[in-house]
Amino acid sequence: MKVDKLAMLTDFYELTMGNGYMLSGKMDQIVCFDMFFRKVPDDGGFAIMAGLDQIIRYLRDLKFEKEDIDFLRQKADFDEQFYNYLENFKFSCDVWAMPEGTPIFPNEPIFVVTGPVIQAQLIETVVLLTLNHQCLIATKANRIVRAALGRSVMEFGSRRAHGYDGAVLGARAAFIGGCIGTSCTVVEQTFGIPAMGTMAHSWVQMFDSEYEAFKTYAEVYPDSCTLLVDTYNVLKSGVPNAIKVFNEVVIPRGFRPKGIRIDSGDITYLSKESRKMLDEAGFQDCKIVASNSLDEYIIRDIIIQGAMVDTFGVGERLITSKSEPVFGGVYKLSAIKKDDVWIPKMKLSENISKTTIPGFKQVWRLFDRTTGKAISDLITHKDEVVDDSGSYTIFDPEQTWKQKTIENFTAKPLLIPIFNKGVLVYESPSLHEIQAFCKAQISTLWEEVLRFENPHSYYVDLSQKLWDCRDHLRKSMSGA
Amino acid sequence: MKVDKLAMLTDFYELTMGNGYMLSGKMDQIVCFDMFFRKVPDDGGFAIMAGLDQIIRYLRDLKFEKEDIDFLRQKADFDEQFYNYLENFKFSCDVWAMPEGTPIFPNEPIFVVTGPVIQAQLIETVVLLTLNHQCLIATKANRIVRAALGRSVMEFGSRRAHGYDGAVLGARAAFIGGCIGTSCTVVEQTFGIPAMGTMAHSWVQMFDSEYEAFKTYAEVYPDSCTLLVDTYNVLKSGVPNAIKVFNEVVIPRGFRPKGIRIDSGDITYLSKESRKMLDEAGFQDCKIVASNSLDEYIIRDIIIQGAMVDTFGVGERLITSKSEPVFGGVYKLSAIKKDDVWIPKMKLSENISKTTIPGFKQVWRLFDRTTGKAISDLITHKDEVVDDSGSYTIFDPEQTWKQKTIENFTAKPLLIPIFNKGVLVYESPSLHEIQAFCKAQISTLWEEVLRFENPHSYYVDLSQKLWDCRDHLRKSMSGA
Numbered sequence: 001m002k003v004d005k006l007a008m009l010t011d012f013y014e015l016t017m018g019n020g021y022m023l024s025g026k027m028d029q030i031v032c033f034d035m036f037f038r039k040v041p042d043d044g045g046f047a048i049m050a051g052l053d054q055i056i057r058y059l060r061d062l063k064f065e066k067e068d069i070d071f072l073r074q075k076a077d078f079d080e081q082f083y084n085y086l087e088n089f090k091f092s093c094d095v096w097a098m099p100e101g102t103p104i105f106p107n108e109p110i111f112v113v114t115g116p117v118i119q120a121q122l123i124e125t126v127v128l129l130t131l132n133h134q135c136l137i138a139t140k141a142n143r144i145v146r147a148a149l150g151r152s153v154m155e156f157g158s159r160r161a162h163g164y165d166g167a168v169l170g171a172r173a174a175f176i177g178g179c180i181g182t183s184c185t186v187v188e189q190t191f192g193i194p195a196m197g198t199m200a201h202s203w204v205q206m207f208d209s210e211y212e213a214f215k216t217y218a219e220v221y222p223d224s225c226t227l228l229v230d231t232y233n234v235l236k237s238g239v240p241n242a243i244k245v246f247n248e249v250v251i252p253r254g255f256r257p258k259g260i261r262i263d264s265g266d267i268t269y270l271s272k273e274s275r276k277m278l279d280e281a282g283f284q285d286c287k288i289v290a291s292n293s294l295d296e297y298i299i300r301d302i303i304i305q306g307a308m309v310d311t312f313g314v315g316e317r318l319i320t321s322k323s324e325p326v327f328g329g330v331y332k333l334s335a336i337k338k339d340d341v342w343i344p345k346m347k348l349s350e351n352i353s354k355t356t357i358p359g360f361k362q363v364w365r366l367f368d369r370t371t372g373k374a375i376s377d378l379i380t381h382k383d384e385v386v387d388d389s390g391s392y393t394i395f396d397p398e399q400t401w402k403q404k405t406i407e408n409f410t411a412k413p414l415l416i417p418i419f420n421k422g423v424l425v426y427e428s429p430s431l432h433e434i435q436a437f438c439k440a441q442i443s444t445l446w447e448e449v450l451r452f453e454n455p456h457s458y459y460v461d462l463s464q465k466l467w468d469c470r471d472h473l474r475k476s477m478s479g480a
Numbered sequence: 481m482k483v484d485k486l487a488m489l490t491d492f493y494e495l496t497m498g499n500g501y502m503l504s505g506k507m508d509q510i511v512c513f514d515m516f517f518r519k520v521p522d523d524g525g526f527a528i529m530a531g532l533d534q535i536i537r538y539l540r541d542l543k544f545e546k547e548d549i550d551f552l553r554q555k556a557d558f559d560e561q562f563y564n565y566l567e568n569f570k571f572s573c574d575v576w577a578m579p580e581g582t583p584i585f586p587n588e589p590i591f592v593v594t595g596p597v598i599q600a601q602l603i604e605t606v607v608l609l610t611l612n613h614q615c616l617i618a619t620k621a622n623r624i625v626r627a628a629l630g631r632s633v634m635e636f637g638s639r640r641a642h643g644y645d646g647a648v649l650g651a652r653a654a655f656i657g658g659c660i661g662t663s664c665t666v667v668e669q670t671f672g673i674p675a676m677g678t679m680a681h682s683w684v685q686m687f688d689s690e691y692e693a694f695k696t697y698a699e700v701y702p703d704s705c706t707l708l709v710d711t712y713n714v715l716k717s718g719v720p721n722a723i724k725v726f727n728e729v730v731i732p733r734g735f736r737p738k739g740i741r742i743d744s745g746d747i748t749y750l751s752k753e754s755r756k757m758l759d760e761a762g763f764q765d766c767k768i769v770a771s772n773s774l775d776e777y778i779i780r781d782i783i784i785q786g787a788m789v790d791t792f793g794v795g796e797r798l799i800t801s802k803s804e805p806v807f808g809g810v811y812k813l814s815a816i817k818k819d820d821v822w823i824p825k826m827k828l829s830e831n832i833s834k835t836t837i838p839g840f841k842q843v844w845r846l847f848d849r850t851t852g853k854a855i856s857d858l859i860t861h862k863d864e865v866v867d868d869s870g871s872y873t874i875f876d877p878e879q880t881w882k883q884k885t886i887e888n889f890t891a892k893p894l895l896i897p898i899f900n901k902g903v904l905v906y907e908s909p910s911l912h913e914i915q916a917f918c919k920a921q922i923s924t925l926w927e928e929v930l931r932f933e934n935p936h937s938y939y940v941d942l943s944q945k946l947w948d949c950r951d952h953l954r955k956s957m958s959g960a
Binding site: 221477 | 492494496513548597604612617642643675680683686699700713796802805807816828
């Protein structure tokens, strides 16, 4: 939660290498590192960029305290020069990133750093940790929000999150993905995301009867009365008691009841029956909130079955992205600058899937001018310009005979400058702006890409120049 | 990471209820809340208690700052009295808990609070969040450590954790579960858990050749030289270059090589072949470290196949407990004190599995005096004493005809006092002590309980008195 004290949250090998780079005279070698991911969680068609603002704060404030240096002195056997270097550490790299809320795809760089290797290496752990976490949760939240087909989704997961930041920053990412609020108070205090909540089962159990519990709550909160109706029996006891209390307490005070919440049982059946009972009682405007181990699949199913739910409270399966809790982003060296020229670097690896795209790169999104829809992403060298005034031929980087010539398109560079020589040159939008941007950008994707299962693989292509560069490197390295 | 600022990390409904309890004259009602869980992750035979020390710090330091009250004043419509109450909040409850490292089982209380409802309710979110997270990771880590059959396991997951605390507190829990160290520097700084690490692929790529990269590293760290051998090709290039550098740099300086690390490819095959090559070169003492998406299942399999791995570095599948990332602990009202007598409370719920065990309770572990093995846990009323001088009949709480009379046993109460009227009365052991305690306690479980798949269900029984109490309540409530 305290993003100004993350300097030491770094894998120890970043420091081991830093000391090594210094002693071997390589510390100021200018390099390029990319962050990218290889697979969309849940086999979805796209992921969502989130977490950049936390990285910005980290990089802006990055410094080592005396106590950190003292600790390292006692632990490690680094050169005295290196301790001095850390003591006077000042971030001076260039950083480009895709803005938060951008739909992102496998293998394209979403975050790029250039600068002295000693610095660019050091920040790896926090960059990965932050983006992996928030991209994961934003992506999951967006799936759940899309499954709800316009109904509201609240993030309810704090109690099942992986640690305090898991809860708080997870709620932030969930909001970017489209959730309207959170259960957690400090999330509103920190990020302005509405925190909501009414009562737990314990409230109901504290009174001699459910009726008395509801009545007391309604007397305290007549203007915002939402009652939890499943402590005993939703249809026999919960809803009848709620209606009674709405009539006896809420209405006479000049308010309308706000809602009921169902947290167990068959949500489809119970919500339909509850809806009928509420409607018959004249409370057509009383909302039904459902919670209890929901995710996009269950929400989709119960909506198909006609569940009458207005708001879904989604907890553990959202805040942990339970069905796939790892966003496997990696941070790889992609180029080294020698005599002012970028020398592309590539990792072949024992697993072909772990092979990287070499070079200092830009990513362009090509939009159809007529439909406004995204046609493809195109990865190029950083200094290439995609001319969108005429036609352009894109091709599959593995099966190169699959080609497509496009016209009447616009090309938008996705990686935008964040730090210039260590100076912050980007102003983060507000969270509400990010949420709106995310929604708008997703609307540029074809429905086929949005599908939950077997979505269409969105094209992520390489420019001819970049393809040639990779091909050349692959061939020369496979003999290594 | 800053455990003294968690007061506002509370679900908003805890505050809504707090204000409601105050206004309805119930705030000082003495109640009992239990935390328990319903299912062991990964269908294992037991889980491990972890996270208590973080809760202790939270409860000890729990207070609201002026800025918190100001925020709530602007957000909510609580009574002025309630803001004053929060401003002067002082935790005064009694707390019992199972010590960290204790093997824990479904449905038994692992954390119990008694005190004024307004307080006991307020702490729900942080109690659940903390224990759910750390119990999850400690349990997963222990599975992985047990799969490694005495080989070392290192926690390597920071970059894939869910937020900063997810990484740091997750590493703490992994250590309790038996990991010997972590990749993350701040974890050693905070908790004294050894942080280790040598080089990434980027180090190797920074040099004109793998040989040069290894040579430079060995010159900087001749006394602790571990080389990452899979950047190009483990057997054709990585291991031969490592051996060359060991001979040329490490040995002449009077040291022995420490190890090689393999991070991709077929770990079984590559480790066996690498072992042969190292042995033939005279480096029988050079360790082999393996990483790359490992978990208990893969580790078990590759050991069976004869993999020659000395240390496993386990990342994402440990730090997120990927195969089951939710530890579903809940916090439920179990009793209310009236006229100095505890009135048991129970939640029936629409889902029978969500039914709770009523009453203010203790949990006993019954050990066989001869074998030292744990026979069963027994949940009793708090004031019951289990007499272990004679024989005792335990029975299955659902299938009550399944009975067993035991003799020659000791009964050990597992819930021990942590806070007495808000005063801390427990001294947390060191993390190393907790790790050792955990290992010793697990050794009291039968092997059948330790199995990864289809483990024997360890008995968690109720005393006759508690069973009668629950039976009575169930019957009386099912008519509600």
